[in-house]
Amino acid sequence: MIVRLLDDVVCMGTTIASKMTQLRIGGSNVRERRILLAGVFTLGSRIANLLVTMVTVPLTYNYLSEERFGMLMTIMSFISVMSFSDFGLGLGLLNKIAEYSLDPSGIKLRKAVSSTFYFLLSLSLFAMICIASLSSNFEFRYLFNVATPVAIVEANTTVIAFFIIFFSTLPFTLVSKFQLGKQEAHINEVWNILASVSSLPVLYYCVRANCGVLGMLLATYGVKSLFTIFQFVYVFCVRETKYFPDPRLINWSIFSSIARDGFVFLILQFMAMLVVSADSVIISLQLSASHVAVYSIAYRLYSIFMTPVQAFSTAILPAMNDAVSKQDVHWIRKSIRRAFSLILGISVLLATMYVCFGNLVVHLWISPEVDIPLSMLIAFAVYIVISNVQDFLSPVMMSPKNLRVLLMIYVPSACVIVACKCVVLHFFETSSLIYVGIFGLVGLYFVPSYMYLKRIGFL
Numbered sequence: 001m002i003v004r005l006l007d008d009v010v011c012m013g014t015t016i017a018s019k020m021t022q023l024r025i026g027g028s029n030v031r032e033r034r035i036l037l038a039g040v041f042t043l044g045s046r047i048a049n050l051l052v053t054m055v056t057v058p059l060t061y062n063y064l065s066e067e068r069f070g071m072l073m074t075i076m077s078f079i080s081v082m083s084f085s086d087f088g089l090g091l092g093l094l095n096k097i098a099e100y101s102l103d104p105s106g107i108k109l110r111k112a113v114s115s116t117f118y119f120l121l122s123l124s125l126f127a128m129i130c131i132a133s134l135s136s137n138f139e140f141r142y143l144f145n146v147a148t149p150v151a152i153v154e155a156n157t158t159v160i161a162f163f164i165i166f167f168s169t170l171p172f173t174l175v176s177k178f179q180l181g182k183q184e185a186h187i188n189e190v191w192n193i194l195a196s197v198s199s200l201p202v203l204y205y206c207v208r209a210n211c212g213v214l215g216m217l218l219a220t221y222g223v224k225s226l227f228t229i230f231q232f233v234y235v236f237c238v239r240e241t242k243y244f245p246d247p248r249l250i251n252w253s254i255f256s257s258i259a260r261d262g263f264v265f266l267i268l269q270f271m272a273m274l275v276v277s278a279d280s281v282i283i284s285l286q287l288s289a290s291h292v293a294v295y296s297i298a299y300r301l302y303s304i305f306m307t308p309v310q311a312f313s314t315a316i317l318p319a320m321n322d323a324v325s326k327q328d329v330h331w332i333r334k335s336i337r338r339a340f341s342l343i344l345g346i347s348v349l350l351a352t353m354y355v356c357f358g359n360l361v362v363h364l365w366i367s368p369e370v371d372i373p374l375s376m377l378i379a380f381a382v383y384i385v386i387s388n389v390q391d392f393l394s395p396v397m398m399s400p401k402n403l404r405v406l407l408m409i410y411v412p413s414a415c416v417i418v419a420c421k422c423v424v425l426h427f428f429e430t431s432s433l434i435y436v437g438i439f440g441l442v443g444l445y446f447v448p449s450y451m452y453l454k455r456i457g458f459l
Contacts, residue, residue: 031319031322031323031331032319032335034183034315034318034319035312035315035316035319036312037185037186037315038183038185038186038189038312038314038315039311039312039314039315040186040311041185041186041189041190042185042189042310042311042312042314043307043308043311043312044189044193045189045190045192045193045196045311046307046310046311047307048192048193048196048197049192049193049196050304050307052196052197052199052200053300053304054365055200056199056200056203056220057297057300057365057366058365058366058367059203059204059207060072060203060207060216061293061297061366061367062367063207063216064212064213064216066293067146067147067148067151067293068146068148068150068151068154068212068213069293069296070144070284070291070292070293070296071144071146071151071154071155071158071213072158072213072216072217073280073292073293073296074143074144074280074281074284074292075158075159075162075213075217076217076220076221077277077280077281077296078162078166079166079221082166083269083273084266084269084270084273085123085127085166085167085170086120086123086170086173086262087123087259087262087263087266088261088262088263088264088265088266088267088268088269089116089119089120089174089258089259089262090116090173090174090176090177090262091177091261091262091265091269091398092116092258092259092260092261092262092263092265093112093113093116093174093177093178093181093258093262094177094178094180094181094317094318095181095261095317095321095398095400095403096112096181096257096258096261097109097112097178097181097182097318098181098318098321098322100112100254101182106242106243107249108254109243110242110243110246110249111249111250111251111254112251112254112255112258113174113178113243113245114245114246114247114248114249114250114251115249115250115251115252115254115255115258116174116255116258117171117174117245118245118247118250119255120170120171120173120174121171123170124167124168124170124171127163127167127170128163128164128167128168131160131163131164131167135156135160138156139155139156140155140156140159141155141156143155143159143281143284143285144284145284145285145287150212151213154212154213154214157214158213158214158217161214161217161218162217162221165217165218165221165222165225166225168225169225169228169229172228172229172231172232173228174232175188175228175231175232175235175236176188176228176231178235178243179235180314180315180317180318181318183315183318183319185314185315187235188231191227191228191230191231191234194227195223195224195226195227195228196224198223198227199219199220199223199224202218202219202222202223203216203219203220205219206218206219261400261403264403264404264407265398267407267411268398268406268407268410268411271410271411271414271415272410272414274414274415274417274418275414275417275418275437275440275441276437278418278421279295279299279421279433279434280292280295280296282421282422282425282433283295283425283430283433286425286426287425287430291430294370294372294373294376294430295376295430297362297366297370297372298358298372298376298377298380299380301354301358301361301362301372301380302354302380302383302384305350305351305353305354305384306350306384306387306388308346308350309343309346309347309350309388309391309392310388310391313391313392313395316392316395316396317395317398317399320332320395320396320398320399321399321400323335324399324400324401329457329458332396332458333457333458333459336396336453336458336459337459339392340389340392343388343389343392344385344389346388347384347385347388347389348385350384350388351381351382351384351385352381354377354380354381354384355374355377355378355381358372358377358380359371359372359377373429373431375429375431376429376430376431376434378431379431379434379435379438380434382434382435382438383434383437383438386437386438386441386442389446390441390445390446393446393449394406396453396458397409397449397453401456402452402453402456405452406449409444409445409448409449409452410445412444413440413441413444413445416440416444417436417437417440417441417444420436420440421433421436421437424436
């Protein structure tokens with residue numbers, strides 16, 4: 001019954017998507033229609049997630065109090081910190097799907113999916129064995145600088161639970177990259193909507209049952225992970241059965257090709273984590289978990305204002321890969337110029353709204369007692385513009401032709417930015433971390449990338 005219900009919901013989304021792709025959208029070509037399709041469904045998913053967040057954050061904050069809420073937000077930031085733990089294989093597979101899909105028999109793509117899945121499965125089993133062996137030797141409460149007895153007790157249990165959930169789900173996260181590579185982002189977003197909505201009753205139950213920080217983790221990240229497994233089962237056991245991972249199809253040659261690109265993505269993911277997601281850890285270590293709370297609320301609000309532009313960035317990489325493989329430089333040049341002007345205009349508007357209405361939203365959303373400093377509002381407003389430009393520029397630089405150049409540009413810039421963040425927090429307020437990221441990205445990443453794209457004729 002559950003499988004049939006999920007099948008009906010996903011098929012409804014697929015039917016709507018099919019109707020949309022048949023529409024004539026001015027002079028747009030197939031790539032632009034697919035980007036639009038992905039953007040519409042992603043925007044719907046982000047709006048659903050926003051509505052859920054507007055309920056869960058104040059509920060969680062008021063239930064846990066500032067210190068325990070800051071600890072939970074730091075633990076949740078581990079998700080981005082550990083996004084590189086698949087060794088970049090998910091993105092490596094995504095980059096190869098267009099090429100392998102040209103094989104009429106589908107055997108190359110089947111081997112690619114099987115080889116990648118079983119490597120991730122082996123990695124997950126090894127990681128969980130290590131966690132079981134080493135967890136008793138660590139006191140994670142020192143990581144959060146917590147002082148209250150209840151927070152000290154919860155620290156170890158919650159961190160260990162997070163690692164177990166994360167590595168148990170890791171092999172199944174392959175399904176989202178598979179669908180993105182097949183330019184089926186709309187189906188992936190249907191599952192994200194189901195996960196977000198389903199977390200609400202679980203969270204409410206955990207608050208009523210006084211389940212603590214562990215319960216909040218299970219109600220949010222745990223439910224999302226469970227739906228990732230459901231999505232995997234649906235895609236490979238119901239919809240695309242011929243691509244179900246088969247250990248007999250493991251192929252070293254295909255896997256090594258994916259792994260080479262994956263290794264580059266691994267380094268890029270790790271560096272991106274250092275630039276953005278390490279902020280909460282740096283603040284927690286140098287100040288305290290309570291300082292993370294206000295920063296996390298400001299960052300969540302920033303994420304909300306990023307939604308309109310980010311919704312359409314999901315499908316840029318597959319579309320760009322298709323254009324590069326077909327040497328359609330005219331489309332690349334035209335798309336970059338049109339998109340940049342549009343993104344810049346929308347981003348400036350969103351940044352202005354963030355500064356003007358940020359605290360008003362927080363007062364209505366969280367509590368009248370919570371105030372984001374003006375310096376932090378301004379810093380995140382500028383960061384909205386910079387991040388939106390980065391989200392468009394990065395897929396252009398991630399295409400196979402430009403991937404190695406991106407590696408040479410981004411790695412040194414990320415190292416400089418993180419080193420400066422660790423230093424400036426000793427002398428300035430928390431918002432200084434955001435300004436370091438802004439100036440570093442503009443000077444060390446945007447300028448060299450622009451010069452390179454100009455040289456190869458993309459601009």
